[in-house]
Amino acid sequence: MSEWLTCITCNRRYDISEIRYTCECGGLLSVERDQLPRDTSLFERRRASRKTIDSSGVWRFREAVLSVPEEQIVTHPEGSTRLYEREGLLFKHEGENPTGSFKDRGMTVAVTQAVRLGARVVACASTGNTSSSLAAYAAQAGLRAVVFVPARKVSAGKLAQTLAYGATCLQIRGDFDTAMRLVLEASKHLGIYLVNSINPFRIEGQKTIIWELLQDLEWNAPDWIVVPAGNLGNTSAFGKALREARQAGWISTTPRLASIQASGANPFYRSFRDSFTGRHRITAETIATAIRIGDPVSYDRAVAAIRYTGGVVEQVTDDEIMSAKREIDAMGIGCEPASAATLAGVHKLRASGVMRKEDRVVSVLTGHLLKDTDAIMKSHAGRSIEIEPAIEAVEKALA
Numbered sequence: 001m002s003e004w005l006t007c008i009t010c011n012r013r014y015d016i017s018e019i020r021y022t023c024e025c026g027g028l029l030s031v032e033r034d035q036l037p038r039d040t041s042l043f044e045r046r047r048a049s050r051k052t053i054d055s056s057g058v059w060r061f062r063e064a065v066l067s068v069p070e071e072q073i074v075t076h077p078e079g080s081t082r083l084y085e086r087e088g089l090l091f092k093h094e095g096e097n098p099t100g101s102f103k104d105r106g107m108t109v110a111v112t113q114a115v116r117l118g119a120r121v122v123a124c125a126s127t128g129n130t131s132s133s134l135a136a137y138a139a140q141a142g143l144r145a146v147v148f149v150p151a152r153k154v155s156a157g158k159l160a161q162t163l164a165y166g167a168t169c170l171q172i173r174g175d176f177d178t179a180m181r182l183v184l185e186a187s188k189h190l191g192i193y194l195v196n197s198i199n200p201f202r203i204e205g206q207k208t209i210i211w212e213l214l215q216d217l218e219w220n221a222p223d224w225i226v227v228p229a230g231n232l233g234n235t236s237a238f239g240k241a242l243r244e245a246r247q248a249g250w251i252s253t254t255p256r257l258a259s260i261q262a263s264g265a266n267p268f269y270r271s272f273r274d275s276f277t278g279r280h281r282i283t284a285e286t287i288a289t290a291i292r293i294g295d296p297v298s299y300d301r302a303v304a305a306i307r308y309t310g311g312v313v314e315q316v317t318d319d320e321i322m323s324a325k326r327e328i329d330a331m332g333i334g335c336e337p338a339s340a341a342t343l344a345g346v347h348k349l350r351a352s353g354v355m356r357k358e359d360r361v362v363s364v365l366t367g368h369l370l371k372d373t374d375a376i377m378k379s380h381a382g383r384s385i386e387i388e389p390a391i392e393a394v395e396k397a398l399a
């Protein structure tokens, strides 16, 4: 089966084994292939299999992800995350991936491709989840990992995780967007393989979030899929996944995407409000650090995804995000702040009538509760009480 890279702006084609992240014209690249499996029963059989690559929620769909010999695949395995039903909503919890975020889905594919291309050093700019994931997969593949993070802007848990897996961590004096520009430059000048979501192979892995949740629903597509929006890799991947699922005949209707941004990091929302007539770049600020991005790299792909699915982009405040996070935590599920933007967005879209009460809605939670403990400790400090070791003190504390 043949695969190639296509520029989404000018349609120019490149060989799949060429190391490049953008077209000569500056456009983003997309992995394309000449056919997809038609019959979803193949995926059902693999789901029941005990073989490692079949139990991966990414490589279960391998004919539509990356054509590569099985022994070259670098898989933890990942994916196969749970779908929770609570209060009439569905939550696909990508925080249940091996390193605690959805990033593992794209990283297994990007690192597999890195090995295939003979890369020795892999790098990314990150708000913390990508760096943790890259560090883990690079460790597994025996590659050196270098991560570029905004100095003092990454949660302690994510930074610790990245260091634990053995990556070199460059704390860039600047924001995420500055780190992103620097890592792009480093990949050009220092021969480092870049695995940010600008890398089209990351998108191929992230598509499987959608396919797996459709499989969870026995290929009965929901009305809406809601996703937090920062660098727009997921919005892009989800649009591609839905287009391919529809083309292959796996689903007969296309869900609408709702991409939710934090109001302090809302360049995509601003463009949506302008009917995508122009691109915005802002200085981002939000408590949801995973989506604190002012100049998203996957902008063009994400615009195509919103258009293809008849989707919407909404914005929510930090207070709305933290209130929704307390709701999700109180359901016994839990997530990091950025993930909670989805539920905050659902509340807002229902209130405005865009989303109807009877619509079937799946929210994608992107990161684990323990990814950002600082935000939790700040909002629940009153219930952590130090006392003397005496029954009277216990009684008094519980009164």
Ligand SMILES: [Zn+2]
Binding pocket: 007, 008, 009, 010, 011, 012, 023, 024, 025, 026, 027
């Ligand atoms: Zn081009």
